[in-house]
Every structure is written in C-alpha cells, then in structure tokens.
Amino acid sequence: MQIPTGKLVGICAKEDAGKRLIDKTRCKMKTKPFCNKNKENDTIVAISTPQGIGGIGIVRISGPRAIEIAGKIFRSKGKIEMKPGAFYSHRIYYGTIVCPVSDSVVDEVLLTVMRKPKTYTREDVVEINCHGGYFAVNKVLEMVHKLGARIAEPGEFTKLAFLSGRIDLSQAEAVIDVINAGNEKSLCSSLKHLSGGLKNKIAELKNRIISLNAGIEAMLDFPDQGLGDIDKEKIKKILKICLREVDKLLNTVKYGMLIKEGIGTIILGKTNVGKSSLFNLLLKKNKSIVTPLPGTTRDIIEGTIDIKGLTFNLIDTAGIKTPENIVEKISLQKVNEQMEFASLFLIMFDISQPLDSHDLNLIKRIKSFHNSNIIKIFILNKTDLPPKLDQSKLVHLLGGDKFVKISIKKGIGINALLENIAQHILSDLYIPEEGLVISNKRHQEYLLKIQNSLSSLIQSLREGMPIDLVTLDLRYIINQLANITGESYDDEIIKTIFSRFCIGK
Template structure:
C-alpha cells in the first residue's frame, strides 16, 4: 500500500543519551535528508548506497549553521523496515539536537509520525502481519528473558504460522463442502459431511491447545499480578526486599510501617511478577493506615497470586483466620515466616484451612525457603510443566478472544453437521471461524481495530 507522505520522528527514548536517532520513512525521505545533510566532500544523502552509513553534519539550510555531527544510515525500498525509503540520522542523544533536527525534517517536507506509524506502514506494506506487528511492542516492553523469547517468537511468525495452518485447513473443508453443494449428482455430500466433522474435531483440539497457553502467555507479557498480605510486622516488606534483592521497602519492628502500596516488577526465573507490598491487614483507628488496609484488600481480590505471610512465632489470631477465610477462592501460596524462632503457630490448622494450596516454611531473615517459593511460583505459571523455549504462546487478549470466538463457530459447525443439516449451513459457520482467525493476523480485520492497535505504540516505532 503506497503512502504518499513522508513521516519523521525521534526513534530513541526521551532523555539524555549517547546517541539519538531521528527516523524518516516515505517517498521524500532522501529529499528531506538531502536538504539537511552535508557529507564529506559534498556528499548528499541520495549519494549514499543503500544499507551503508555516511559521516557528516546536519545544518539549518536557512543559515548553514551546523546543528550536530551525525552518521546517516540509508535503507532504500523495499529492503527496509517499512518497505519504503528510510533514512536514520544518528546524532548526539540530548534533547536539544534531537528536537532541532526533528523540527528541520518537518520544515522540509516530512510530517510528524503518529504513534506506531512506522510499524503500521510495515504492516500495510506486507512486511509484517498484525500479530507480528503487535510483537514489536511486546519486545520493547519485555521484562524478562522468557517474555522476550516469547515476543521474538511471535515476531518471527511462530503464532502466525499456526493461525495460517488453521485457516488453510478450514478453507480446504469449505472447498470440499461447496463441491458437494455444486455437484449433488456426484453423491459426495454425506462423505463430505463426515470428513468435515473429523476435520472440525481436529481444529477444535488445535485451538484448545493454543488457548491452554493463554494464561501463561498473558503472565509472561504483562506480569503475574502478585500481592503480599498479612498482619503488620510479619515480614511482608522484608520478603519484598528479599525478592527484589535490594532494600526497597522500609523494615522496622514497629507495626503499621507500610501504609501505602509499594509496587515493583521482580524477575522470578524468567517469570515477571508485578509484586505489591501492602499495609498490614488489621483493625486500626489510624485513618491513613485504615485507607491502606482497605486498598490492600481491594488489590488482594483482583490479584493473580496472593502471598500470605504468617508469623511462625505467634499463634493464629482472629485477623489471621479472617484473612485465611477471605482467600478460599484465590490462588494462594502461604508462607510461614520466622521459622528461625520457636514455632507457636498452629500449622495443622493452617494446612487444613488451605487444603490443596502450597504452604511453605521460610525465614526471610536467614534466607531459607525462598528457592522453594520461587519454584512454586514457576510451577504455578507453567502448570507444573517445564517452561517451553520455542512454543507459541497466546499472550494477547485480542488473540485469545478471537480464538475463543473461532472455536465457538467451529463448535456450531460441528453441531450443524451432527444434526444432519445441509452443507450450506456448515459452510456459514466455517467461514465465520475462518474470518475470526484472520483477525489475529490482520487479514480480515477492520481499519478501526488496526488504528486502535497501533495507537498503543510509542511515536518513532
């Protein structure tokens, strides 16, 4: 899809850095760069061979004032990220030179790129499908090696290939059924229906296998929302510091030190935890602490995982029992802390109340039991299986929703077949499933959805 205008944006992060990059893409990219770039011995941007770098200066053509020394990288269409002519100006990474060079590109024929417009052009020009384009932002936002591997696999087309295979299989079934409709004299309608039923069952199994990865994929992409709760002074903040391997939260012997919510990302063996340390849950007359307790309870209810910390050196209190009752419907790991002290906690009662949940004995002070906690978290995320290194995960809510809708259409097609209805009705459901799967890769998706997806990208990508 040819784009008539040329876009420009800063492609590096905001702030000071050693290098900053202004990226141009479009039919006038070289012309804009020619107006600003002064290479050695009068070399212009249009003189630079594709995929090579030239040294020179950016000047303001109105005054011939030198703005900065730069390296100019030229990538001619179609061998570029957008499949258009692309020019990158690598200058010093301060706000002033970046802003000045960007302003000059805009004054000489380019317009400011919209969020994600470079990747959107890569999609519109056929270099990436929609699932691959969405993987670009996942790579940028990846917080662990595992989430990075998943995003890179998606960018390489791992998920897209599986979706295309499913769509091809559905299309083959549609063709077979339509042949039965078009040539009734051949008496192949019954055979086509039997083959369609078998094929649909295979497709349902394949989609179920993909959907089974959705929870793990979402966690790797967004982080496992984890909340640490317990009474004041049981070691919640000490646990957070131990997992972070730094002193992030204030630790004292005074109950109620943590009054607000402390939120951090923690890398637990490749699993990103969005971990929250909360105010200790107890009855209090302190207004500020009371607000903190209420917020802790609210966060606890929506968390993916609750780490309940109990004090091994003290008997269970009414507050402890109340919290144990509150957690019956949630994913919980119970941590019996302070096991370096004489144990007075009723362990049998805790185990009975938390039947089927992991109960671990730890001492944050001595660092014991933390390895077991990390392994328990990993086992929970991967459902007790070894973390796959190259499998395609469904990590995107949009993808999971499309898969579920496609699955429902296939289930409807199977029910229609089982009811002995004509192939025409089966084809309607199959085609609906085919179109839903196409929304994942962008082959059957509307412009409004495309615009929404790329609006989440940063400017310059």
C-alpha cells in the same frame, strides 16, 4: 502453508472431477488484499530513540522524499549537497548535518540510506544517527520537517510496514510486545510472533478451511457432475483437526498472559509478621519501611520482581487487624481491593508468636475466598526465634496445607520459598513445546469465536445439519481467522493497536 488439494477432494467420491471444481471455487474465496499504503504519499519523520541524554539519537525518515531531503542537509567529505541519485542503497555514510539556511554544522552523523522495497516500511528510508542528547536530534528533526516531511504519528512506521503487506497484524502487534517485554520468556514468545509464528499457524488453518469450503461449494454448485455424495465424516474429521489446533493455541493463553503482564502477587499477614521485610528482600531494595512497631505499613507498596524468568507484580500491604481508626479502616479496605486482583497470595505468620484473633481473622478471610484460580502459599517467618505458634493447630485450621519456613533475618529458607513459588505457578500452566504462545486478548477473542463455531459445527453435522448451511459457518470462521492476521480489518481496531506504539517505531 497450502494444504495438499488431494486431501480436500477427499470429501467427495470422485477425486479428479472434484479437484477441477474446487480450483474453480477457490478463486471465489480470495481474501481482501491490502489496500492502503501511505495514503497521502507523505514523507514522515520522527525521533526513534528515547528523548534525553544517551550515546546516540536516531532520526528516521520514510517516504518518497526521504533521500532527497537527507541530501539537502547532509555533507560528506566536504561536498556541498548530495543529489538523491548519488546515494547507494543499504549503505552507511559518514559526514555532517548542516543547516541549509545558516550553513552551520549541527552535528557529526552516520547516515543510513535504504531504498525501497527492502526496508521496514517498504518505502525509501533514511536514518540519521546523531550524538545522543536533546538539542542535536531535535534540531535535525526540525530541519527535516521544515524541508517538507510530516511528523510521524505513534507507530506510523510499523503501520506502513503492515499496510504495505510486509508484516501482518499479528507481527505488528509483536513489535510492541518485543519493545515492552518485561522478561526473557515474554521476549522469546514475542519474537516467535514477530517472525511469523502465529501468521503461519493461522494461514495453515485458513487454507484448510478455505479448501474444505471450496470443496463443498464445488459440489453444491455443480450437482450434475456426478461427484457422488459429500462425505460428512471426512468433513467432520477435517474440522476436528482444526479444532484441536485452536484448542492447543487457547490452552497457552493463561501462560501467555502471565509472562506478558506478570503475576499479581500480594503479601498478606497480621501486623509485624515480616511482610515488608519479605517485600524488600524479594525486591532487593529497601522500598517499604520496616520497624519493630506493629502497623508500620499503611499504604499499598508495589514492585516488580523476576523469579525463574517469570515476572511478579508484588504488593506489600498493611497488616490485617481489627481497625481502630480511620487510617486503619482505609488501609484494610485497600488490602481487600488488592486481593481481588491478585493471582498469588503469600500468606505470612510469625512462628515466634502464638496464633491470635488477627491470624484467625486472616484465615477466615482467606478461606472465604472461593476463587479456585488463586494460588496460596503459606509462610512461617522468624524461624530464628523460639517457636510459640501451634503448627498442628494451624495445619488443621488451613485444611492440611503445607508451610514454607523462613527466617528473613538469617536468610534461611528463601531459596526454597522461591522454588516453591515458581513450581506452584508453572505446575498450574500448560507450556507449549513448540513455543507458540497466545498472550494477546484480541487474538484470544477471535480464537474463542473460532473454537465455538468449530465445535458447534461438528455437533450440528452429527445432528444432520444440511450441507449447504455448513458453508456459511465455514465462511464465518475464515473471516475470524483473517481478522487475527489483519487481512480484513476495522479502521478503529487498527487505530487502537497503533496508538499503543511509541513515536518513531
């Protein structure tokens, strides 16, 4: 979105003259165009569906020879070979794939032909829908490869979409986030990025800064045009608007990371309080061993659960007790290690037993944890049994925190516990109304740099910074914004991003 020029000219006294000069200066500020399409002009091929037994398996071909190669192996309605020109674009053909050497039928397929430029890669693309399974799909891949297509690298189709300028880098990153989305909220947020949500927001900010910079440079380059003094107050106002927008984006990072990566959650308690029973109940699977013997769980057991659309990476642990042998010592060490990574502690007590030294040790350990970002939920289990635990003493020891009372055996209080967990997590987060959420560390890094630059620039202007120095900072900010969308990029960064993709995407 372009910012209306009239607003930008507002930084100088005589608006019409300023507008003409700004237009001249803006021309100097064009960002680097996308330079590299498919460098080698190769035609590439890959299997785009997971390997193994399935309904269909798709072989995707992209590049200048895609249609010609497909024509050599595809037979429709008994025709011998299809010339590349015989295929209509964006049409699906029914037929067979035939080995050009032995003339034997390899599979019955649906073949989709899409001519450039309206394709994923902006090159000619052919997709062959084979029957799922290992043999037919791999045989088709092998034949296409032998006819001259190179096997694609991971993410190469999406990389072509980026390099051809069809999508920007934030959209390319969203493709992998959509594929990996572990819950509905994460999927929603990734789809927003894929449809250009972040791209548009960054373009809006970039246009504001470019126009501001162009305005200042115009006045510095043509001081004799009688434009009057530069209005620093107006510059500060524009910078503050940009800073507010960047702040808003950065405020969503915590929520973004949680919905993308899941919430590290550890179940803690002395032995036999019901940790593994709770773990299995939440996981809806008997993964951890449960017995009446204290000390059943020794290892770290992991599982992923969904509570109210949020993903929790749940960990069951060994009971906290004074270790009496090497196994218990190692178990305790593992619990301590895992506590460092968790954001949510589910701390359990057994209401049917009096508080003992193990409970007290646990409370001491929890209290010594000074990370204020950790959310702690205290649970009293086994409410189906006669209570022997002194609850007022426990409240006092914990400094007034409330408990959730449950009986795993009778299924009492479980919904209240789930509500409590979701409420604790959500109340701690800023969830943006318009739905644009930052969940990518790379985006966060650049936004933090931009935030720092904008705030120090505003501060420096307050302190009387000379106006010609402002343009240096503005150019730096423009470059950082361009890094997010990939208008200027480092080959290593591109390599790292696309190496995270699967083959065939």
